[in-house]
Amino acid sequence: MKISKKMEDTNNRQMNEELFSEYLYLSMSAYFEAQNLKGFAHWMRKQADEEREHAMRFYNYLFDRDGTAVFEAMKKPDAKWASPLAAFQAAYKHEQYITDRIHKLHDLAMREGDKATMSMLKWFIDEQVEEEASALEIVQKLKAIGKSVNGLMYLNKALAKRE
Numbered sequence: 001m002k003i004s005k006k007m008e009d010t011n012n013r014q015m016n017e018e019l020f021s022e023y024l025y026l027s028m029s030a031y032f033e034a035q036n037l038k039g040f041a042h043w044m045r046k047q048a049d050e051e052r053e054h055a056m057r058f059y060n061y062l063f064d065r066d067g068t069a070v071f072e073a074m075k076k077p078d079a080k081w082a083s084p085l086a087a088f089q090a091a092y093k094h095e096q097y098i099t100d101r102i103h104k105l106h107d108l109a110m111r112e113g114d115k116a117t118m119s120m121l122k123w124f125i126d127e128q129v130e131e132e133a134s135a136l137e138i139v140q141k142l143k144a145i146g147k148s149v150n151g152l153m154y155l156n157k158a159l160a161k162r163e
């Protein structure tokens with residue numbers, strides 16, 4: 001069944017949010033790269049890759065439902081953070097925002113009786129639990145590390161292993 005205009009627009013909005021997430025995490029990756037924290041930079045780059053995949057899920061879904069993908073102007077992401085902890089706190093906050101967007105999109109699909117969108121969003125609802133958990137885990141590790149350079153280097157090495 002062809003997607004309604006309202007659902008097409010809101011799915012497009014979320015596709016653009018996912019693309020902004022990619023952009024934001026690339027900016028965070030560059031921030032870490034500039035500090036020679038290559039493990040952190042690698043983790044953020046992998047995260048950015050995941051966000052592109054999220055955006056493409058919406059892109060594909062829109063065409064599967066006989067809609068189209070519409071790209072908006074991208075806002076400028078922050079480029080600097082006060083510390084690695086501040087960057088990961090910002091990432092965690094961003095994921096909480098994305099979770100809220102996904103839940104609101106699901107609520108709208110429910111109101112509109114759009115069962116296909118509700119079903120597609122199930123994957124995203126589960127994924128957001130993971131997304132928040134992985135950002136929060138690193139926030140907590142960075143808090144525990146405090147000002148220890150050794151601790152930071154140890155975490156840097158661990159994050160370099162993200163597949």
Ligand code: FEO
Pocket residue numbers: 018021050051054095098131
């Ligand atoms: Fe696409 Fe990190 O949520």
